[in-house]
Amino acid sequence: MFSAKIWRESPQRYRLEAAKCLGCGKVFFPPRLVCLGCRGREFEKRFLPWRGRVLTFTVIHTAPTPFVDMAPYCIAIVEVEEGVRLTCQLVDVDLEAVEIGMEVELEFRRIQSNQSDGVLCYGYKAVPGGGE
Amino acid sequence: MAVGIIGYGTYIPRYRIRVEEIAKVWGMDAENYKRGLMLRQKSVPAPDQDVITMSVEAARKALRRAGIDGSEIGSVYIGSESHPYAVKPSGTVVAEALGATPEVHCADFEFACKAGTEAMFVGYSEVKAGTVRYALAIGADTSQGAPGDALEFSAAAGAAAYLFGAEGVAVEVLQAYSFMTDTPDFWRREHQHYPRHGGRFTGAPAYFRHATGAALRILEMTGKRPEDFRYVVFHQPNGKFPVTVAERLGFTREQYETGLLAPTLGNTYSGASPMGLAAILDEAGVGDLILMVSFGSGAGSDAFVLRTTERLLEIRDKAKRTRDQLDKNQRYIDYATYAKFRGKIRKR
Numbered sequence: 001m002f003s004a005k006i007w008r009e010s011p012q013r014y015r016l017e018a019a020k021c022l023g024c025g026k027v028f029f030p031p032r033l034v035c036l037g038c039r040g041r042e043f044e045k046r047f048l049p050w051r052g053r054v055l056t057f058t059v060i061h062t063a064p065t066p067f068v069d070m071a072p073y074c075i076a077i078v079e080v081e082e083g084v085r086l087t088c089q090l091v092d093v094d095l096e097a098v099e100i101g102m103e104v105e106l107e108f109r110r111i112q113s114n115q116s117d118g119v120l121c122y123g124y125k126a127v128p129g130g131g132e
Numbered sequence: 133m134a135v136g137i138i139g140y141g142t143y144i145p146r147y148r149i150r151v152e153e154i155a156k157v158w159g160m161d162a163e164n165y166k167r168g169l170m171l172r173q174k175s176v177p178a179p180d181q182d183v184i185t186m187s188v189e190a191a192r193k194a195l196r197r198a199g200i201d202g203s204e205i206g207s208v209y210i211g212s213e214s215h216p217y218a219v220k221p222s223g224t225v226v227a228e229a230l231g232a233t234p235e236v237h238c239a240d241f242e243f244a245c246k247a248g249t250e251a252m253f254v255g256y257s258e259v260k261a262g263t264v265r266y267a268l269a270i271g272a273d274t275s276q277g278a279p280g281d282a283l284e285f286s287a288a289a290g291a292a293a294y295l296f297g298a299e300g301v302a303v304e305v306l307q308a309y310s311f312m313t314d315t316p317d318f319w320r321r322e323h324q325h326y327p328r329h330g331g332r333f334t335g336a337p338a339y340f341r342h343a344t345g346a347a348l349r350i351l352e353m354t355g356k357r358p359e360d361f362r363y364v365v366f367h368q369p370n371g372k373f374p375v376t377v378a379e380r381l382g383f384t385r386e387q388y389e390t391g392l393l394a395p396t397l398g399n400t401y402s403g404a405s406p407m408g409l410a411a412i413l414d415e416a417g418v419g420d421l422i423l424m425v426s427f428g429s430g431a432g433s434d435a436f437v438l439r440t441t442e443r444l445l446e447i448r449d450k451a452k453r454t455r456d457q458l459d460k461n462q463r464y465i466d467y468a469t470y471a472k473f474r475g476k477i478r479k480r
């Protein structure tokens with residue numbers, strides 16, 4: 001991944017920065033310039049919580065090159081609050097134990113780690129919830 | 133004005149490998165290491181974890197306990213001997229993830245296993261001097277031992293983060309002191325994958341001389357005796373050294389066992405004594421005196437005399453405790469998986 005792209009996406013990947021529409025209150029992650037609900041263009045910044053529940057998931061066996069060493073792994077859609085979802089890996093878990101509805105926490109992890117000379121890309125991944 | 137710890141947090145990866153599993157591969161006697169070094173297992177970072185990721189997790193817990201916002205942090209110091217980049221600070225990523233940028237002073241520290249307490253020493257000093265309002269100091273490592281080396285039984289992963297401030301102090305720093313000489317007991321040259329060490333030379337002239345020297349002098353400076361302390365924590369490269377030095381100085385099991393994590397955690401290098409301190413803070417009462425002594429090869433020790441306040445009781449349940457992370461949800465792996473996770477298998 002290009003270092004400029006990593007840098008551009010870091011507010012979302014590092015801090016879960018989302019945008020809440022000032023017109024209708026809808027929350028977008030990643031942020032948008034125009035609200036899909038009311039066409040509004042004014043937003044306020046907000047941070048999503050680092051926990052949620054699995055809405056659905058799949059297990060990847062044939063992985064794209066940067067993730068080959070991790071296969072098989074779980075990709076989950078996690079709902080972090082009413083209507084706000086994100087897609088990420090679910091790690092530190094037995095793949096057979098993953099269930100729809102399970103509580104997860106988000107942790108800061110390396111997203112791509114198999115290059116030895118590139119910029120490291122960090123972001124969120126889900127882990128089984130322990131209830132903090 | 134009392135200056136001290138206003139928030140703290142730790143992070144321990146969930147993976148573990150047992151001493152038997154490592155000994156089996158290299159034809160070594162597991163019982164020998166378990167008895168001799170008092171090590172039963174160690175933590176292993178997942179392939180997507182490093183000093184930066186663990187530092188962020190530990191620091192988030194510290195912020196939650198302190199009840200302050202990341203943007204209020206004035207300095208970020210990370211001590212480690214396994215920073216992910218050879219050139220580029222770990223602290224920039226961590227500060228960005230915590231929302232501390234751009235008005236923040238940041239530096240990565242290195243001093244083998246005492247880089248974490250070095251960060252604490254500087255962070256505390258800055259708050260005391262009034263240079264910054266809040267300073268974040270982190271000790272974290274994902275250290276490696278060469279395959280088959282005795283170090284492989286102990287080199288583990290973990291992080292501890294401390295926020296220093298002058299308001300809402302949960303643990304006062306009564307004295308900080310550093311004791312250091314040039315002693316080449318352990319080193320790693322540029323481009324070398326694994327460190328080398330002086331075998332038994334790492335004991336008497338290195339660990340014991342510096343840990344003892346720092347402890348004796350700070351006791352003298354503060355006019356305290358071992359029996360005045362409720363808790364003591366030393367750097368723990370294994371389970372044996374910290375017990376030996378504690379008992380030589382006149383401390384008892386009741387004083388050192390709370391902070392002794394190495395038997396089931398391994399040696400987290402820069403994280404070691406700071407994580408032991410966190411385990412103590414998870415349990416301590418109000419007004420308890422704590423002595424903390426780190427050790428870093430090269431070699432030196434930082435010592436702190438600390439006293440808990442009532443504030444500690446208000447903050448400590450706001451984040452996951454160290455022993456809970458250590459004792460719950462472990463995922464045991466075999467040596468082959470460990471070798472893959474730690475990049476010990478070359479693919480090309």
Ligand SMILES: [Zn+2]
Nearest residue numbers: 021024035038
């Ligand atoms: Zn809208």
